[in-house]
Amino acid sequence: MSKFTVIDHPLIQHKLRILRDKNTSTKDFRELVNEIATLMAYEVSRDMQLEDVEIDTPVAHTTVKQLTGKKVAVVPILRAGLGMVDGVVKLIPAARIGHIGMYRDEKTLEPHEYFIKLPEDIEKREVIVVDPMLATGGSAKDAIAALKKRGARYIKLMVLVAAPEGVKAVQAADPDVDIFAAALDDHLNDKGYIVPGLGDAGDRLFGTK
Numbered sequence: 174m175s176k177f178t179v180i181d182h183p184l185i186q187h188k189l190r191i192l193r194d195k196n197t198s199t200k201d202f203r204e205l206v207n208e209i210a211t212l213m214a215y216e217v218s219r220d221m222q223l224e225d226v227e228i229d230t231p232v233a234h235t236t237v238k239q240l241t242g243k244k245v246a247v248v249p250i251l252r253a254g255l256g257m258v259d260g261v262v263k264l265i266p267a268a269r270i271g272h273i274g275m276y277r278d279e280k281t282l283e284p285h286e287y288f289i290k291l292p293e294d295i296e297k298r299e300v301i302v303v304d305p306m307l308a309t310g311g312s313a314k315d316a317i318a319a320l321k322k323r324g325a326r327y328i329k330l331m332v333l334v335a336a337p338e339g340v341k342a343v344q345a346a347d348p349d350v351d352i353f354a355a356a357l358d359d360h361l362n363d364k365g366y367i368v369p370g371l372g373d374a375g376d377r378l379f380g381t382k
C-alpha cells in the first residue's frame with residue numbers, strides 16, 4: 174500500500190482556507206495555488222538522495238552534501254494541474270515538464286485523455302504528477318497509467334484537496350505511488366464534487382465560469 178500524507182503546515186492551511194472561500198478572486202486563487210505547490214514541493218522532495226562532496230570554504234576544507242540521484246519531471250494534469258507547475262519549479266528549477274490533458278465527463282465522471290507529451294527520458298526521472306483535485310481518482314489513475322505505459326517508474330502524486338474515495342482508488346490501482354495532499358476532505362457529492370472542497374479548480378484558476 175502506498176503512503177498517503179497530508180502536509181498540514183500552518184502556512185498551507187491558512188492559504189488553503191483563502192483558496193476555499195468562494196469570494197476569492199481568480200488572481201488570488203492562481204497565486205495561492207502556486208504558493209501552496211511550492212510549500213508542498215519542499216515536503217514531497219524530502220526523500221531526494223544526497224551524496225558527500227568535498228569543497229573548500231573560505232575557511233577550511235570540508236565535506237558537504239549535494240543532490241544526486243534521479244532527475245525530476247513535473248507532470249500537470251490539464252487544465253487545473255497547470256496552476257501548480259510554476260510553484261514546484263520554483264524549488265526544482267531543473268525539472269522537465271510533461272503534460273497530460275484530461276477532462277472529466279460531467280455526467281458519467283469518467284476521465285477522457287486528450288493530450289500527452291512527456292520528456293523523452295521519462296523512465297529515468299522521478300515524476301511528480303500535479304493536480305489540485307483528487308475526487309473519484311479516475312483522472313489521476315488514468316494519468317498514472319498513461320505514464321507507466323510510457324515507461325515511468327518512479328511516480329508521486331501531489332494534490333491540494335483529496336477526497337477519501339480518490340485516495341482509496343489510487344492506492345488500490347497504484348500501490349507504488351505515494352500521494353501527498355494539503356487536505357483530506359469529507360466526501361464527494363452526487364455531482365462528483367469534493368465537499369467542502371473549493372469548487373471547480375480549473376474554472377476558478379482560469380476564470381472560465
Ligand SMILES: O=P(O)(O)OC[C@H]1O[C@H](OP(=O)(O)OP(=O)(O)O)[C@H](O)[C@@H]1O
Nearest residue numbers: 251252253276277308309310311312375
Ligand atoms: O478525481 P476525478 O473524479 O477524476 O476528478 C478530478 C479531476 O477533475 C478536475 O479536472 P476537470 O475534468 O474539471 O478538467 P479541467 O482541469 O480542465 O477543469 C480536476 O482538476 C481533476 O483532474
Ligand SMILES: O=c1cc[nH]c(=O)[nH]1
Nearest residue numbers: 308366367372373374
Ligand atoms: O471538487 C472537484 C472535483 C473535481 N474537480 C474539481 O475541480 N473539483
Ligand SMILES: [Mg+2]
Nearest residue numbers: 373374375376
Ligand atoms: Mg475542471
